[in-house]
Amino acid sequence: MEEEELDRIAVERCLQGDVDAFGTLIERYQRPVFNTVLHMVGDAEDAREVCQQAFMKAFEHLASYDRDRKFFSWIYRVAVNESINHIKARKPHETLDERLQHPRANPAERFEELEEWTHLHEAIMNLEPNYRAVVILRHFVHFSYNEIAEILSLPEKTVKSRLFTARQQLREALEAKGHGHQ
Amino acid sequence: MAISDEEVVKQLESVPQVEPPDLRGAVMGRLRGAPRPAGVGGAPRRRHVLAGLAWAAAIVIVVAVVFIERSSLPWQHTEATLAPALPFDRWKVVTRIGVPQEGRLTVRRNGDQFAIQPYAFNGEPISVAWDQKKLEMSNVLSDTGGPEVVILQRKSGAAGWAVIQLNIGGHEVLKTAISID
Numbered sequence: 001m002e003e004e005e006l007d008r009i010a011v012e013r014c015l016q017g018d019v020d021a022f023g024t025l026i027e028r029y030q031r032p033v034f035n036t037v038l039h040m041v042g043d044a045e046d047a048r049e050v051c052q053q054a055f056m057k058a059f060e061h062l063a064s065y066d067r068d069r070k071f072f073s074w075i076y077r078v079a080v081n082e083s084i085n086h087i088k089a090r091k092p093h094e095t096l097d098e099r100l101q102h103p104r105a106n107p108a109e110r111f112e113e114l115e116e117w118t119h120l121h122e123a124i125m126n127l128e129p130n131y132r133a134v135v136i137l138r139h140f141v142h143f144s145y146n147e148i149a150e151i152l153s154l155p156e157k158t159v160k161s162r163l164f165t166a167r168q169q170l171r172e173a174l175e176a177k178g179h180g181h182q
Numbered sequence: 183m184a185i186s187d188e189e190v191v192k193q194l195e196s197v198p199q200v201e202p203p204d205l206r207g208a209v210m211g212r213l214r215g216a217p218r219p220a221g222v223g224g225a226p227r228r229r230h231v232l233a234g235l236a237w238a239a240a241i242v243i244v245v246a247v248v249f250i251e252r253s254s255l256p257w258q259h260t261e262a263t264l265a266p267a268l269p270f271d272r273w274k275v276v277t278r279i280g281v282p283q284e285g286r287l288t289v290r291r292n293g294d295q296f297a298i299q300p301y302a303f304n305g306e307p308i309s310v311a312w313d314q315k316k317l318e319m320s321n322v323l324s325d326t327g328g329p330e331v332v333i334l335q336r337k338s339g340a341a342g343w344a345v346i347q348l349n350i351g352g353h354e355v356l357k358t359a360i361s362i363d
Contacts, residue, residue, distance in 0.1 A: 019213055026206040034202030043343065044277035044358045048203050055209040117357055118345055120193050139194035171190050179185050 003028070007071035014062060022059055029072065030055075032141050033079045039136045040083035042125045050086050054079040069150070076137070076151045084129045123173035131166040138163055200356050201280040270297040270323060270331060276360050284355045287348045294336040295320065296360070298346060300329050306351035316340035316362060336362050 007028070013021035033054065038047040058065075058078045065074055124132060130152075137148045145163075149156040273290035280286030280301075285308070288299040296317065300308045308329050317340070321333040340362060347357045 020210070022213065023206050023210050026209055030202045030205040031199065034205065035199050038200065039197075042359055043361055044200075044279055045361065048205070048208075048277075051202070051205050052209050052212065055205060056212060059209075059213055117197070117347075117354075120197075121345070121357075121359065135194065139191065140197060140199075167187055167190050170194075171185050171187065174190065174193075175185050 003072075004070060008067065011062065011065065011067065011071060014059075022055075022062075025071065025075070026055055029075055033075060036076065036136055036141055037079050037083050039124065039140055040080065040129070040132060041086055042121065046086065046090075050082050051079065053086075054082040057082065073147065073150045076141075077153070080133045080137075080152065084133070087129050119174055119177045119179065120170070123170045123177075126173065127166055127169060131162050131169070134159055134162045135166045135170070198281055198354075198356055200358070201282060201286065203278055268292060270299075270333065271326075273297055277358055279356060279358055281355050285348060285350045287346065287356060287358065289346060289358070289360055296334045296336070296362075297323075298332040298334060299326075300348050300350075302329070302350045304351070309349045311347040311349065313344035313346075316342070316344040 007025065010021045010025050014025075030051070034047060034051050037050045037054070038044060041047050041050055054075070058075055061078075065071070124135065127135065133152065134148060137143045137151060138145075143151065145156050145159050148154075148159045152159065154162075270290060270292070273292040273295075276289045276291045276296070278286065278288045283303055285300065285302040285304075287301075287310070288297075290297040290299065298310050298312070300310050302308050310332055312334060316337055317334040318337055319332060320335040323331040323333065342361070342363065343359045344362050345357055345359050348355045
């Protein structure tokens, strides 16, 4: 049975009063949703809380969910919106430090990869949240343009243009940190 | 310095997925205590209200008993109730993330101290790295029954976010950013 069909059955059961059926939906989506939210908010503890809120909200509004649409699109949309609300509500994200070293090995040994990742993380966190969402859904969760358009309720061409702009900003941010080649 | 779009994509797509915490357990626990949404069938609301009242009554009774017992405690017990230093495994969990078949990382916090508890599923050598501008090592606990636990101290004036990285068998398994505010 396809996942979409399994989702539909779980939603029906849930709407008939079987609350445990919602648990199967959480089980199916908690990993990709958590990873999406983690990269949106940039902190694992915040991501845990935002994910819980998103699933709670999805449950509370399950009756209003349009069952002609895919459940995964809807749950991702709830999670992305919840992440954006969380980002807006908290203080501005502080930039991550650049120098990260191995703690107990050779103190002179620099971890270039760690630094690279830190710069990438910092650059992602500096993207405007609507642009950040497109990058995460495309490159971390590997959705198609069409699926991202459905999740974010945007025309596909807007998804493409936001992705282009976002990657350009990431590229500029990484270049400013000295990545790339001459 | 120039960097191509392909390189940006390559970097983005090399970020590993992490294992989530038990969201199902946490959410279902909260849902069972929450009122059902409109349109979701099930038990009538009246039963929830009665159960709520029963719990409220029970809480009032427990609070009253505790209050009476507390008020009868002699003063000399005050010193004895001061909590000793908590062992690290009783500190509040800040984050717990993992990568299947590779390893996991648990970060706990107690005030300005953070306990970094790594684990490798395959028993390979482990190392951790952290943001040394914001955190400094204050201790290493080896008598934990598992891999060494690194205790980090927040540096004076440090705030915001700090990255922790877990390496297993000489390669990076995961990274996470924690709030140190």
